[in-house]
Every structure is written in C-alpha cells, then in structure tokens.
Amino acid sequence: QIQLKESGGGLVQAGGSLRLSCAASERSFTAYASGWFRQAPGKEREFVGSMTWYRGITNYADSVKGRFAISRDNAKNAVYLQMNNVKSEDTAIYFCAARRGWYSGDFSSPESYDLWGQGTQVTVSS
DSSP states (O other): OOOEEEEOOEEEETTOOEEEEEEESSTTOOOSEEEEEEEOTTSOOEEEEEEETTTOOEEEOTTTTTTEEEEEETTTTEEEEEEOSOOGGGOEEEEEEEEOSOOOSOTTSGGGOSEEBOOEEEEEEO
C-alpha cells in the first residue's frame, strides 16, 4: 500500500525558513495533484497550498501567499513546501496529500485528496 511521508518539520524562529518534504513509499508513484494542509491545536485542518503535477499549477491560502511555495522534484518523486518568513501562527502539524486520479474539483478542500501522510510538526518560536 502506497504511503506518503512528511519530513523536515521542527522548531524554527519567527522570520526563519523551513522546508518540508513529502515522499511516496514507491518511486513509481504518480498523482494528479498534491496538497499541503495544516492543523493547529483546537482548530480544523486548513488548506495551505496545492500543485497539479503535469501543468504545475499552484494555489495558496491567503495566509501563506508570498511566503510559502510548493515545488516538485521529478527525479526524487518528492513534493516540497518551502516556508519563508514564518510566523507564530504557522505553528501546526503539516500534512501532505495526493489526488491520484484525474480531478477537476477544488484542491483546497481536504475531500479532494485520497492519500494522506501522517504529518510533521512545525513549531515557530517568537
């Protein structure tokens, strides 16, 4: 069974940078789109950003636009979330997700994805 695994989380100071990675357990894994979500304590899971694999179309939540960027490494079959100028409100567990089949819906919705990682904790200290 294919799994997604996030890495790169940790403690970072406000204003700093962090890069999260998301890798599939099988190198042959392909997806129509990848997404990043986050969940802070006591809050619902929220959309961070998404990227379609073939056209590279990205979309970001307003709260991270201009600070976060999603990219993909074809050779490593990995998806990244570059987080710059982090703020205390970015503290959360970050999850990567994948939509494996063709889909024309809203990639900002968790329901659009059929494969999820277990998450990695990001803590921003002020």
